[in-house]
Amino acid sequence: MKLTEVLNQVQNQNKALLAANFYNLETCKGIVKASSKLNQPIILQLTPGSISYMGLKTAVSIARNVPIEENALTYLHLDHCNDIVLVKSCLDEGFDSIMIDASDKNIDDNILITRQVVKLAESYKVNVEAELGYVPKPNNEIENDKFTEPADVKRFTEETGITSLAIAIGSKHGFYKGEPKLDIVRLKEIRKITNAYLVLHGASGIPADILREAISNGITKVNVATDTKDLFMKSLKDIMKNSDDIDLRNVFPLAINEIQKMIEQKIKIVSMID
């Protein structure tokens, strides 16, 4: 089944699909093992930074082969890309989904750039995601208040032709300082205006009940990245405190197991499994 069909299915069921960023073989394994155990599809995501770290061919090979070995249904997505050349390379590598992120531009430029990428991706028949409004990034919080304006949504989705829309309703990338709050009223308004699959970025650290409220009101794709990085590194530090083992093949599986457990929790939340 194509990713857009899966997204359509979960949207109709008022559920969401989990999209988890991976950074190396180990984090990919943890994510994929969770998907396999619960028998739920998942989106594996690569940022341009992770692609430059692993190399595109290596990253794609990990994302394609780990699910085969773990018997899981996964899709591959390019996350937060503002480089059209990299978008093209990923499309040629067979990505199921790509995000063009021109959210730091004004709406006219955002539309122009996004439309160009939609055109480029047309013949590949993949999911194309763009961001309207601005979900704060850890190193760039100056535009903290740029929530998605419902009044812009119709024009943006129609003029670009995207299939998925990342919206700014109070979530942020990185760690939250206080309790995260989402603007559910705004979300409901946006959902009435468009049938595009609505994407919530920065879901790490958002409590389960708030995530489920957002999903019940129209979020179809939930992105998790910070939790994976944080948990993987914390687990390794904890393990190494009590161990002198230099055999990383003994050490890493313990951290992989922690990632698996955390991702299982997230899949249960977004799939409305108790």
Ligand SMILES: [Zn+2]
């Ligand atoms: Zn994001």
